[in-house]
Amino acid sequence: MSTIIKATNISKVYHKTTIPVHALNKLSVNIEEGEFTAIVGPSGCGKTTLLNILGGLDQPTEGKVEIAGTDISTMKDSELIDFRLKNIGFVFQAYNLIPVLTAIENVEFIMLLQKRNKKERHTRAMELLERMDISDKANNKPSQLSGGQQQRVAVARALASKPRFILADEPTANLDSASTSNLLDLMAKMNLEQNATFIFSTHDQRVMDKARRIITLEDGAIVSDVKR
Amino acid sequence: MYLILAWRNIWRNKRRSLITILSITFAVLLACVMRSMQLGSYERMIENAVRFYTGYIQIHKDGYWNDKVIDNSFEFDSVKLSKVNSLKGVQTYVPRIESFALSSYKSQTKGALIMGVDPERENELTRVKDKLLEGIYLKAKDDGVLLSQGLANYLKATVGDTIVLLGQGYHGANAAGLFPVRGIVKFAMPQQNNQLIYMSLEKAQWFYAADNLITSAALVIDDPDDAQKITKEIREIYKGDAYEIMDWKELVPDLVQSIELDNISGKVMLWILYLVIGFGMFGTYLMMTAERQYEFGVMIAVGMKRLQLQVIVLLEITMMTSIGVLLGILMSLPALTYFHINPIYFGDEAAKAIENFGVEAVYAFSLDPVIFTNQAYAIFIMAIVLAGYPIWSIYKMKPVESMRP
Numbered sequence: 251m252s253t254i255i256k257a258t259n260i261s262k263v264y265h266k267t268t269i270p271v272h273a274l275n276k277l278s279v280n281i282e283e284g285e286f287t288a289i290v291g292p293s294g295c296g297k298t299t300l301l302n303i304l305g306g307l308d309q310p311t312e313g314k315v316e317i318a319g320t321d322i323s324t325m326k327d328s329e330l331i332d333f334r335l336k337n338i339g340f341v342f343q344a345y346n347l348i349p350v351l352t353a354i355e356n357v358e359f360i361m362l363l364q365k366r367n368k369k370e371r372h373t374r375a376m377e378l379l380e381r382m383d384i385s386d387k388a389n390n391k392p393s394q395l396s397g398g399q400q401q402r403v404a405v406a407r408a409l410a411s412k413p414r415f416i417l418a419d420e421p422t423a424n425l426d427s428a429s430t431s432n433l434l435d436l437m438a439k440m441n442l443e444q445n446a447t448f449i450f451s452t453h454d455q456r457v458m459d460k461a462r463r464i465i466t467l468e469d470g471a472i473v474s475d476v477k478r
Numbered sequence: 479m480y481l482i483l484a485w486r487n488i489w490r491n492k493r494r495s496l497i498t499i500l501s502i503t504f505a506v507l508l509a510c511v512m513r514s515m516q517l518g519s520y521e522r523m524i525e526n527a528v529r530f531y532t533g534y535i536q537i538h539k540d541g542y543w544n545d546k547v548i549d550n551s552f553e554f555d556s557v558k559l560s561k562v563n564s565l566k567g568v569q570t571y572v573p574r575i576e577s578f579a580l581s582s583y584k585s586q587t588k589g590a591l592i593m594g595v596d597p598e599r600e601n602e603l604t605r606v607k608d609k610l611l612e613g614i615y616l617k618a619k620d621d622g623v624l625l626s627q628g629l630a631n632y633l634k635a636t637v638g639d640t641i642v643l644l645g646q647g648y649h650g651a652n653a654a655g656l657f658p659v660r661g662i663v664k665f666a667m668p669q670q671n672n673q674l675i676y677m678s679l680e681k682a683q684w685f686y687a688a689d690n691l692i693t694s695a696a697l698v699i700d701d702p703d704d705a706q707k708i709t710k711e712i713r714e715i716y717k718g719d720a721y722e723i724m725d726w727k728e729l730v731p732d733l734v735q736s737i738e739l740d741n742i743s744g745k746v747m748l749w750i751l752y753l754v755i756g757f758g759m760f761g762t763y764l765m766m767t768a769e770r771q772y773e774f775g776v777m778i779a780v781g782m783k784r785l786q787l788q789v790i791v792l793l794e795i796t797m798m799t800s801i802g803v804l805l806g807i808l809m810s811l812p813a814l815t816y817f818h819i820n821p822i823y824f825g826d827e828a829a830k831a832i833e834n835f836g837v838e839a840v841y842a843f844s845l846d847p848v849i850f851t852n853q854a855y856a857i858f859i860m861a862i863v864l865a866g867y868p869i870w871s872i873y874k875m876k877p878v879e880s881m882r883p
Contacts, residue, residue, distance in 0.1 A: 307779055308878045328783065335781025342881070346776040350486035355479070362479050363781050411781070 252318075254414050254447055255281035255304055260313030262299050262470070273299040274310070275470040281415065284445040286438065288452050288461035296470040297451035298419055304449065305338050305417045306330045318414055335363055339408030341418035345400040347392040353403045354379060354388040360411045378406035382436055398429025405437060415447035422454045434460045480786070484793035491766075498762040499802040502857055505755040506806025509748055509853045514814045516744045518821075518844035520737045524702075526666045526838060527733050528726040530604045533572060533696025534705045535712065536729055537562070540720040542693060543729075548577040548648050551691040552721070559695055561715050567708055569698040572599045575682045576693045579645030579653060581675060583635040590629060590675045592643065594682020603698045606663055606676065613637035613661025620678045622660035628672035630662045637661060643675070643685065651687040666838040702726070752856055760864045763795065767868040774872055775880025788869045795868075799861040803854045810850075817843040 262274040273296045281287060281304075289297050302308035303315060306322045314323050317337055325333060334340075347356045357375035366374075379385040382402040384395075392400050401421060408416045418437075422430040438460055440446045450457055458464055466474040488495045528534060537559075539552040559571050575594035580587055597616040601607045607615045611627060623643075625635060635641055640658045647653035657677065665671040683689055699708055705725040712723045727734050777787055822841040823829070829839035 302878050305779075331778060331781055331783055334779065340776075340780050342776065346773070346881075348483070348773070348777070350483060350490055355482075359479065360780060363783075363786070407780075 252283050253280050254283050254318055255279070255449075256316040257300075257304060258314045258316075260300075260303060260310040260315060262296070262303065262308070263311045272470050274303070276313070277467075277471055278313075279465065279472060279475070281447065281449060283414075283447055284441065285463055286441045286448050286461055287463040287465060288450045288458050289465045289467060290452060290458060291467035291473075293453075295467040297467055299470075300467065301417050301419050301449070301451050305340065306334050335360070335411060337414045339411060339413035339416035341401070341404050341408050341416060341421045343420040343423045345392070345397070345404045345424075347400055347403055347407070349392050352389050352391055353384065353395065353399075353406075356392070356403055357406045357410050360407055364411055374410060375406070378409055379403070381440065382406045383432075396429070398425050398433060401425060401429070401433055402436065405433070405440075409440065409444075409446060415449060418448060418450045420452055420454075421450060422452065422457055427456070430454065430456055480790055480793060484790050484797060487790070487794050488798055494762060494765065495798060498759060499798055499805070501755055501758045502799060502802025503805040503809065505751055506803050506853045506857060507810045509751060509856075510807065510810035510814065510849055512744065512747065512751075513849045513853070514810070514818075514843045514845070515841055516741065517846055517849060518818065518842035520741070521844050521846075522666075522821075522838060522840065522842040523733060523737065524726070524730075526670075527730050528702075530606075530665070531667070531670060532726060532729045533603055534699050534702050534726045535697040535709055536724050537571075537695040537697075537712065537716065538693065538722050538724070540722045543722060543724060546576070546693070548575075548646070548686050548688060548693065551575060551648065551688055551693045554690050554692045558715060562695075562697070562712055565708060565711050567700045567704045569700060570599060570602050572596065572603045572696045572698065573679060573692045574600075574694050574696060575679060575686060575688060575691065577645065577686060579643045579675075579685075581629065581633060582642040582644070583633040583639060586633045586635075588629060588632050589673065590643070591673045592645070592675050592677065592682060592685070594677050594679045594685070596679050597676075600676070603696055609663040609665060611662045611664050613659065616660060616676060616678055618678060619680045620660065621681060622658040622677070624661045624663050624676040625659055626671050626674040627662055627664040628668070629675065630659070632672070635659055645686075647685070647687040648691065649687075653685050653687065655685050657681075666840075668838075748856070752860060755857075756860050756864060759861060760867070763864055763868050766791075766794075767871045771871075771875070771880045774875055775877040778872075778875065779877040779881065784872055784875075788872050791868045791872065792862075792865055795861050795865045796858075799858055803857050806853070807850050814843050814845060817841070818845045 257279045259276045260274055261276055264271040291297055303310050354375050358371040361371040379388050384399055384402045441448055463477045539550050542550040563571055577592055579592050581590040637659050640656050643655055645653040709723055709725040824839040
């Protein structure tokens with residue numbers, strides 16, 4: 251397996267008040283291709299900050315993040331947007347589908363940004379919705395879908411761009427247990443069948459149970475890193 | 479898909495979008511009506527003063543315009559005038575001899591403006607035949623006169639009566655004569671309606687002892703916008719000679735100035751209207767930007783370029799503006815067309831009061847396309863300027879901060 255993410259000595263300090271807040275403290279971590287990793291820890295330990303930095307949404311105050319050998323810590327904003335589009339899939343806690351687009355249009359949207367042709371977009375979007383077991387709702391708008399269904403569309407959207415890895419920030423936080431179990435099974439299936447790399451931040455024990463690697467954070471530093 | 483996205487985004491908040499669109503519609507409708515009425519009145523005033531009186535260009539002896547006396551007349555040179563007539567855009571020329579005289583009938587006397595004209599040519603310019611209330615129009619070399627309605631009323635003279643004219647002719651000669659009234663004509667402009675007397679050119683030249691002399695040659699041209707260009711060309715023909723060639727803006731400077739002044743006040747009113755609507759539009763854009771911060775953040779996070787997002791927002795604004803502008807124009811068109819064909823005339827009392835100011839008592843409406851295109855440009859420019867806020871907001875947006883709950 252090759253290393254997809256290599257984060258070295260990353261620190262993140264927020265200066266929102268007079269007292270600086272150290273969200274991450276000289277943290278180093280490597281993520282390999284095909285991993286199904288959960289980042290866990292108490293609130294405020296730096297999980298979301300780490301995910302944001304690994305996803306190129308935020309820049310570390312110190313340290314370096316390499317994605318597939320490319321240093322993203324020094325990239326310009328426009329370069330980062332392009333890099334994210336080609337390399338990273340995102341799943342958010344609140345699903346964040348585009349409300350005015352249907353399920354299939356939401357999935358196609360990412361591929362549109364990648365300038366893929368209409369036929370390819372449609373075929374891949376339908377295929378992903380089928381894999382996520384939601385193709386029957388392809389023409390429904392997000393408001394017509396349950397939370398679990400929306401999150402399955404969001405995962406399909408994240409996979410649509412054929413990213414190197416998918417970052418999921420508390421993806422099950424708003425779901426009931428049946429939807430959570432269903433979503434996790436589907437993601438685990440995608441991980442096994444397509445070798446898709448998933449990195450979660452979570453408090454959810456059910457996600458932790460499914461994860462094959464659990465990284466525990468405390469006060470912005472890794473306190474344990476267990477592979478199963 | 480950008481168009482679909484923009485279109486559907488507009489209807490996410492139907493009520494707000496409708497209010498914005500209707501406010502634009504209302505502004506365009508009001509602005510179109512205001513401008514149509516204003517420009518319609520100007521057109522009417524210019525038409526009355528220029529099209530139906532002075533003509534768009536006049537040729538005089540140098541100095542005549544400042545000292546309008548019969549001694550400043552010039553010889554009627556048909557060769558030169560034929561050259562002028564052959565210029566592109568010139569329909570015809572209308573020779574005139576104009577001066578003042580005292581008009582009298584029985585015990586009534588009043589100063590009058592005598593206009594000696596070639597009846598057929600004059601009719602091509604001023605359509606004076608159409609203004610005939612009673613009697614018949616003048617023939618070439620006619621011995622009679624046409625009285626303007628106001629003057630006829632004052633003199634208490636009517637068709638068939640004979641009036642006395644008394645004045646000073648060329649180089650101090652006495653000018654006196656009896657003239658049968660052939661007809662009564664009505665002019666829209668009170669200044670004309672209260673003092674004009676038409677007679678044939680030959681009879682006027684005889685009256686003023688000014689054989690083969692005219693005081694002006696007014697020109698009928700195809701397009702009033704070509705007046706300045708044609709004026710320059712005529713100046714070339716009359717180069718070196720002691721003539722003055724004036725276009726209509728020089729002929730009626732008071733009218734031009736009063737129109738310009740009134741036009742400014744109309745524009746100020748429009749700006750105030752746009753300002754009010756602009757605040758409404760800005761409020762919408764402000765809300766639209768504020769409530770979609772999270773969504774914008776997500777879109778940028780998943781890989782949408784800021785420029786693409788800005789284009790979508792600009793499309794939304796352009797679509798809303800286009801709908802509003804189109805609706806406004808479409809709603810104003812039937813009413814303006816109706817009032818363009820059927821101008822609103824004031825009632826008797828109000829009409830008298832207004833005519834005392836020397837203005838025709840009518841609300842005329844213009845259908846000049848500029849009225850509609852200018853409102854569209856103004857609203858679009860305003861929308862684009864105001865769109866600067868959401869565009870700037872997207873430019874400055876940090877996805878991590880936007881997506882923070």
